[in-house]
Amino acid sequence: xxxxxxxxxxxxxxxxxxxxxxxxxxxxxxxxxxxxxxxxxxxxxxxxxxxxxxxxxxxxxxxxxxxxxxxxxxxxxxxxxxxxxxxxxxxxxxxxxxxxxxxxxxxxxxxxxxxxxxxxxxxxxxxxxxxxxxxxxxxxxxxxxxxxxxxxxxxxxxxxxxxxxxxxxxxxxxxxxxxxxxxxxxxxxxxxxxxxxxxxxxxxxxxxxxxxxxxxxxx
Numbered sequence: 691x692x693x694x695x696x697x698x699x700x701x702x703x704x705x706x707x708x709x710x711x712x713x714x715x716x717x718x719x720x721x722x723x724x725x726x727x728x729x730x731x732x733x734x735x736x737x738x739x740x741x742x743x744x745x746x747x748x749x750x751x752x753x754x755x756x757x758x759x760x761x762x763x764x765x766x767x768x769x770x771x772x773x774x775x776x777x778x779x780x781x782x783x784x785x786x787x788x789x790x791x792x793x794x795x796x797x798x799x800x801x802x803x804x805x806x807x808x809x810x811x812x813x814x815x816x817x818x819x820x821x822x823x824x825x826x827x828x829x830x831x832x833x834x835x836x837x838x839x840x841x842x843x844x845x846x847x848x849x850x851x852x853x854x855x856x857x858x859x860x861x862x863x864x865x866x867x868x869x870x871x872x873x874x875x876x877x878x879x880x881x882x883x884x885x886x887x888x889x890x891x892x893x894x895x896x897x898x899x900x901x902x903x904x905x906x907x908x909x
Contacts, residue, residue: 696755704757704779711752718860719745719851723753724904725868728841734802735839735871738829738894740822741811743848750809750843750866758807759798780806795835802836812895820849822899830890834878842869842897867901 697705715721729735737758739750751758757780764783767773776783782797801808810832812825833840844867851862877893880886 699755700757701778701780703775707779708752711748715749715752715864719749719847719862719864721749721847721863721865722903723866723868725843725870726753728868728870729754729756730839730841730871732805733838734805735807735841736802736829736833736836737807737809737841737843737868738833738898739809739811739843740817740845740898741813741815742817742820742845743852743854744816745848745852745864746811746816746845747809749848749864750845753866754807756805756807758809759801760809761794795832798832799836802838808832812891812898816854817849818854820853822895825888825891825895827887827891829894830877830887830892833874833894834887834890837874837878839874840872840877840894842872842894842901843867844869844898844901846903865903867903869897869901872897 695709697709699705700708737750737754739746747760751760760779760781761784762776762781764785767776767783780801782794782801784794798808810829812829813823814826814828817823845864846867847862847864850859851864852858872894877890878886879889882889
């Protein structure tokens with residue numbers, strides 16, 4: 691975890707983007723990062739995080755020294771550079787129009803088996819007001835189906851830096867806290883029946899909501 695250039699173990703394009711985003715984070719948002727020691731070292735796992743800004747995925751991912759997988763809606767795959775880049779960095783397209791996306795689930799299972807890290811946002815979309823929103827069942831579904839460890843994470847300050855409908859405020863500090871891992875037995879209770887995935891999401895989100903910045907760090 692302490693190696694100087696973890697990007698050397700990533701694919702070239704992902705590793706390059708990882709390095710650049712990390713540098714930009716240190717320059718533009720001057721935040722703190724807490725709890726990196728909680729990240730599993732070897733196996734694949736899921737990072738589950740609150741969602742207040744477009745900044746959240748790259749800023750959460752750039753501190754994790756492993757190649758990650760992200761979700762994006764299928765409509766973003768258009769001819770040209772964007773489609774090439776999304777495919778090259780391993781982004782998983784998801785159909786948000788409803789129904790179960792079997793292809794996406796297969797890619798998730800393959801990525802986890804390959805030891806990659808998946809980042810998911812229980813709220814499903816960015817908060818409109820900076821406050822935590824009610825979690826949806828999607829994260830619970832993915833976690834229960836894979837059975838992997840889930841690391842709760844919470845971003846502080848990203849809404850102020852680039853909230854929904856607002857401008858980017860360079861220099862506004864954004865900090866990330868990674869919590870202690872949650873094992874499958876703690877979030878997945880099959881006895882919940884039809885509410886299994888929703889309840890799993892809620893248990894995971896409770897851990898996210900409980901995360902706090904250390905007292906000596908001020909946003």
